[in-house]
Amino acid sequence: MAGKIMVRVVKIGGNIIDQPEKMTAFLPQFAALSGAKILVHGGGVLANQMALQLGISQTMIEGRRITDLDTLRIAVMVYGGWINKQLVAKLYAVGCPAIGVCGADGDVIRAVKRPVKKVDFGWAGDVTSVNTEQLHGWLAKGLAPVMSPITHDGRGQLLNTNADTIAQEVAKSLSKAFHVELIYGFDQAGVLADTPEGRQVMPVLRRSDFQQLKATGQINGGMIPKLDNAFSALSSGVKGIRIGPAESLTQLIAGTAGTAIEW
Amino acid sequence: MAGKIMVRVVKIGGNIIDQPEKMTAFLPQFAALSGAKILVHGGGVLANQMALQLGISQTMIEGRRITDLDTLRIAVMVYGGWINKQLVAKLYAVGCPAIGVCGADGDVIRAVKRPVKKVDFGWAGDVTSVNTEQLHGWLAKGLAPVMSPITHDGRGQLLNTNADTIAQEVAKSLSKAFHVELIYGFDQAGVLADTPEGRQVMPVLRRSDFQQLKATGQINGGMIPKLDNAFSALSSGVKGIRIGPAESLTQLIAGTAGTAIEW
Numbered sequence: 001m002a003g004k005i006m007v008r009v010v011k012i013g014g015n016i017i018d019q020p021e022k023m024t025a026f027l028p029q030f031a032a033l034s035g036a037k038i039l040v041h042g043g044g045v046l047a048n049q050m051a052l053q054l055g056i057s058q059t060m061i062e063g064r065r066i067t068d069l070d071t072l073r074i075a076v077m078v079y080g081g082w083i084n085k086q087l088v089a090k091l092y093a094v095g096c097p098a099i100g101v102c103g104a105d106g107d108v109i110r111a112v113k114r115p116v117k118k119v120d121f122g123w124a125g126d127v128t129s130v131n132t133e134q135l136h137g138w139l140a141k142g143l144a145p146v147m148s149p150i151t152h153d154g155r156g157q158l159l160n161t162n163a164d165t166i167a168q169e170v171a172k173s174l175s176k177a178f179h180v181e182l183i184y185g186f187d188q189a190g191v192l193a194d195t196p197e198g199r200q201v202m203p204v205l206r207r208s209d210f211q212q213l214k215a216t217g218q219i220n221g222g223m224i225p226k227l228d229n230a231f232s233a234l235s236s237g238v239k240g241i242r243i244g245p246a247e248s249l250t251q252l253i254a255g256t257a258g259t260a261i262e263w
Numbered sequence: 264m265a266g267k268i269m270v271r272v273v274k275i276g277g278n279i280i281d282q283p284e285k286m287t288a289f290l291p292q293f294a295a296l297s298g299a300k301i302l303v304h305g306g307g308v309l310a311n312q313m314a315l316q317l318g319i320s321q322t323m324i325e326g327r328r329i330t331d332l333d334t335l336r337i338a339v340m341v342y343g344g345w346i347n348k349q350l351v352a353k354l355y356a357v358g359c360p361a362i363g364v365c366g367a368d369g370d371v372i373r374a375v376k377r378p379v380k381k382v383d384f385g386w387a388g389d390v391t392s393v394n395t396e397q398l399h400g401w402l403a404k405g406l407a408p409v410m411s412p413i414t415h416d417g418r419g420q421l422l423n424t425n426a427d428t429i430a431q432e433v434a435k436s437l438s439k440a441f442h443v444e445l446i447y448g449f450d451q452a453g454v455l456a457d458t459p460e461g462r463q464v465m466p467v468l469r470r471s472d473f474q475q476l477k478a479t480g481q482i483n484g485g486m487i488p489k490l491d492n493a494f495s496a497l498s499s500g501v502k503g504i505r506i507g508p509a510e511s512l513t514q515l516i517a518g519t520a521g522t523a524i525e526w
Contacts, residue, residue: 053317073345081344082336085413085421088367093419099369104352105362106406141400143369150348156356158348 004179007036011167015187017044022247029249031096036139042163067122067160103151106134111151125151125159130173175237185246190259267442270299274430278450280307285510292512294359299402305426330385330423366414369397374414388414388422393436438500448509453522
């Protein structure tokens with residue numbers, strides 16, 4: 001295992017994408033990472049702005065967005081188009097060769113339309129396979145794949161997929177052949193917990209701690225699925241996971257910022 | 264020269280993109296082409312619709328659109344996002360592995376912002392280089408590059424570039440190492456000229472014919488720059504050029520539809 005090549009999968013979300021000064025801080029740090037690396041990005045406010053301006057109403061059921069055809073089109077335009085291509089152009093400007101892809105490109109991430117049970121989520125895709133050979137080909141050419149959270153079903157349909165899920169599935173798939181580190185950019189300094197000195201970043205979060213903090217309600221809300229996913233990735237072979245501000249990427253990787261998730 | 268591998272560069276425009284039944288006819292024909300192939304696409308009505316819906320006014324000077332920042336964003340979203348990714352997903356549905364790229368992806372087409380002389384065309388890009396090694400890498404993996412008419416300047420700026428120009432520059436660059444055929448999809452049956460039997464498609468248009476038909480005004484308007492470009496491509500090493508309806512691609516290539524442009 002020690003001989004495996006390292007691949008880092010870095011996921012960034014709206015808090016970086018929507019704040020130019022944070023993006024300007026992040027990109028050179030990503031470019032400076034040695035070795036193979038993949039950037040997975042989510043959305044940001046632009047998709048909501050576009051929907052608003054175009055008069056497209058967003059349907060939410062149980063806190064989750066329903067991807068109707070108009071919403072899918074906006075997601076593909078904004079995530080797969082504007083944000084993705086801007087990131088690639090900006091990475092070249094800081095000396096980082098890159099290739100922007102969605103799941104359809106090179107068939108790199110295939111998904112199925114989420115099955116309708118209680119709720120029909122519309123054109124939302126659940127990942128079924130990651131084409132690691134394709135990813136490896138791009139990495140071997142020295143390109144950093146920049147992945148938007150759009151997938152396809154192989155039958156001509158694009159699908160909207162959660163960016164955290166893309167990052168996790170890519171990391172899990174690559175961990176069969178590579179030493180994979182997964183870095184989740186986050187809008188807080190890391191995983192926070194109450195201490196005698198107040199609410200502080202936990203430098204390390206182990207699974208047993210998580211179970212306990214979840215039980216006492218100290219970790220709650222949107223952080224729970226994120227951490228559930230992180231532990232699931234660790235159990236699937238991902239070697240290291242860090243959560244924290246993406247604009248402090250160098251420190252996150254050095255272990256001097258954010259939270260390390262350990263089994 | 265006879266031993267060179269063939270690459271076909273097929274350019275499609277709005278008349279295919281906006282008409283589902285023509286697209287449905289075109290895609291399986293493109294998929295069925297043997298050997299290496301590249302699809303270059305333009306826009307269609309969606310970009311104009313989006314601009315209208317978003318209240319973005321289009322500035323035209325001397326019949327050419329000025330690419331302000333809002334117009335660039337729409338171009339990247341619609342061409343680089345929705346149209347590009349839909350084409351890739353639909354090509355997989357007909358068994359054609361593909362990768363959707365703009366000029367920034369893999370640094371495949373670099374451009375400069377068009378120099379301001381009498382008119383500032385805004386974020387319009389004039390192609391400066393085509394990365395044929397990158398194209399070759401994708402072709403060698405059996406992927407059909409699907410190219411949107413967006414380029415970048417290597418310094419972080421995306422640029423809007425004419426799709427005919429992209430097709431032509433790609434064809435010219437590849438012709439150094441490959442036997443390149445360039446197929447321009449067109450909204451007419453081919454190059455038309457007046458004959459004793461009425462206005463008919465010319466099966467072949469030679470350069471001397473073109474000069475004469477241009478002089479007599481039988482070929483005019485937007486067809487002239489298209490044909491000027493075609494002859495320029497031939498003089499730069501492109502081996503064959505055909506112009507005609509992309510939904511008749513198989514016949515175009517067989518020489519039973521459209522117009523062959525010859526020196």
